[in-house]
Amino acid sequence: MELNGAQIVIQSLKDEGVEYIFGYPGGAVLHLYDAIFQQDDVKHILVRHEQGATHAADGYARATGKPGVVLVTSGPGATNAVTGIATAYMDSIPMVIISGQVPLPVIGSDAFQEVDMVGITRPCVKHNFLVKDITKLAETMKKAFYVATTGRPGPVVVDIPKDITDPRIKIPYKYPKKVTIRSYNPAVTGHKGQIKKAVDLLLTAQKPIIYSGGGVILGEASKELTEFAQLLDFPITNTLMGLGAYPATDKQFVGMLGMHGTYEANMAMHESDVIIAIGARFDDRVTGKLDQFCPHAQIIHIDVDPASISKTVKVAIPIVGEVKPVLEQMLEMIRESKKKPSKKALDSWWKQINQWRALKCMEYDRNSRLIKPQYVIEQLYEVTKGEAYITSDVGQHQMWAAQYYPFDKPRHWINSGGLGTMGFGLPAAIGVKLAFPDSDVACVTGDGSIQMCIQELSTALQYNAPVKIINLNNSYLGMVRQWQEFTYESRYSHSYMDTIPDFVKLTEAYGHVGMRIDKPEDVRPALEEAFAMKDRTVFLDILTDRTENVYPMIEAGKAHNDMTLRVADGTSTDRELA
């Protein structure tokens, strides 16, 4: 089969089984768009801004586990995609980003819409390629998908000069079935001796805890993790990225850990004697003050990326390998072992944990005359029966969604954890909805974040991706406001938005349904009404208590056992702002 460069790119996407490309056309990719026009297998989703394309592809990838694919033009198209690429990179999301480039002969001449995409993205991709030879095009596409989806996943950029896709130049096409890169051989199974050592340590632990992260979700190891935790009867905490990997409604789950984690999770980490970190990377939002992090614990760390091990926290037993096969090996060894975890030690450990739990650190004022954001999330959980895909933006609403929507299944909680990208939620929700048209998809957002990619409401209409937008509107950049309240004596420098648009009218202008809710008793009926409109995108503008803060909180530079909790009467935040 003889194909031109543009056809080779599209055909290789077909051969990879790609369902959707999220993109935006422009000069350098016109040949590619012409090739897209002449086929129906790979569906193109035209976004309204390239950042939206990357987040939509990212949401699609997080929900499905399949790589997200993006197509942007050179220059501004490429630079607009960078935020989304960095977002995917920080959370290890498999994506392939195809960017147009000016023709080879003019590269370096400051040509129209020229930018050094390979140079710009180098620090925020797993790898990138500039295709200089059409005969290498198919192989490069294969390598891009291979690198993006194996080992620790991540985004890969393929920068394609316009002359490479010239429709007049045709070459025989053959998509490689398999590709090997001599310098890239990610570990799969873990070292048996290390795993044995880890199992021995686990079985002698007195106060163990499982600390698992996004790697379990990326590595499709939820089932194994659940078996592992339940076989040992150990408490388990998840990172923000790991929520859903273990059923949050299970009694062994002690909640999220870290800056806005539960009291019981952080205290259990602090007091534990053995920690097994599984697909987690000891992020600063998790560890708090490093030199006081888990002072009594010996740490076992399973990760596919050796560079994540002992990066910030020294571990006793490192295991490099994919989470799933390593957990399988561990499960087998534990089952065959004559040693069993000490029931007595675990009983007293659970007793201690349950005392921490009894503090009910997540309680809030349920009698407020104002809408409490926590209440909205709890109602969202009930209305969607805990089965919706929830995307979020970044800020207070993100933490409340993570805290008050217990995720029982992996890949249902979709948020930008590492980079913390505002504007992520709506396009990500569109990507998820396209992947799972029959499922409920909600974007929990705030009045600040939603305005960063609000133009994608238009995309949701064009491609019939009806999502529900839960806007926790407090007129503030809430998380900024909260930090200013705590550490800057309530000097609210530029965290108040004086002129928030009328979101109802705005949504209607985009062809969707908008609703404003300002009374607690209206929240539940509005959510029910919104989710009953299966084929409509609904924007719920919910005016929440402006002064509400996210608790518990470990303030920056503090340790796990030094948390700020809500004042016990639950009314501490129901006051007027200065």
Next chain:
Amino acid sequence: MRHIISILIENESGALSRVAGLFSARGYNIESLTVAPTEDPSLSRMTLVTRGSDDIIEQITKQLNKLIDVVKLIDLADAVHIERELMMVKIRTTEQTREEIRGMADIFRGKIIDVTPTTYVVEMTGPSSKLDAFIAAIDGDTIIEVVRSGPTGISRGEKGLHL
């Protein structure tokens, strides 16, 4: 502690900037960096001198290994090895000083590879400390320019860095 890291890397455009970019992005320091193709034209060999605690050096080697273009690397400081650096020094001479500079170059086993009525160029190889010593031994005011390659190194014995 000082470490000398030898890297086999794909001989492709951009590979060098991936290494250099990694160091600047993560705040590691590079004392010197040399790179040239090997006997296998598809590979380049890079020698990188850096300083850091054991933890930092461990992160550096892990992060380098993570780069897709890096095929293999070793930390030469882990075992006995030989280090050499090439230096060329252009020295202003007068009739009175020519003899002395020639003598000094001989002592350091340097070679004079260019002569004009008023200058010498001295070529010298050796461990970096020897080159430093030569510079210190001659009158600084007479030095017109110094060019140094940065150290390269190889391990002793049968062990080697190859595919």
